[in-house]
Amino acid sequence: MDVSNRDWMSALPEExxxxxxxxxxxxxxxxxxxxxxxxxxxxLRSESDVFRLLDKLFYCFTRPIIFKWATTQV
Structure with a gap:
């Protein structure tokens, strides 16, 4: 079956x-x-309280690290 990537879910099996x-x-x-x-x-609201506290206390340190880890492509 030839399904484009755009609508691949339309080809899901009936089950x-x-x-x-x-x-x-x-x-x-x-x-x-x-x-x-x-x-x-x-x-995110789901982030741990400890992580949120660290972010508040060390914003200038934690944010560049988070940004570097989360950005995988330019």
Missing amino acids: LWDIPLTELAIPGSHDAMSYCLDINSPL
Whole structure:
């Protein structure tokens, strides 16, 4: 079957149609959600309290490290 990358989900086998998306292994980009990251991007609510405290206390130190680790392509 010839399916373009743009609509690959339209070719899922019928037995997968009723499975919630959260239960499927869906291919994605290693850059997902980091394409617009900058040094001032907010932390997620899901980040640990310790991490949030470190970010508040050592902003000038932690932010460049986070930015460097999260940015995988230019």
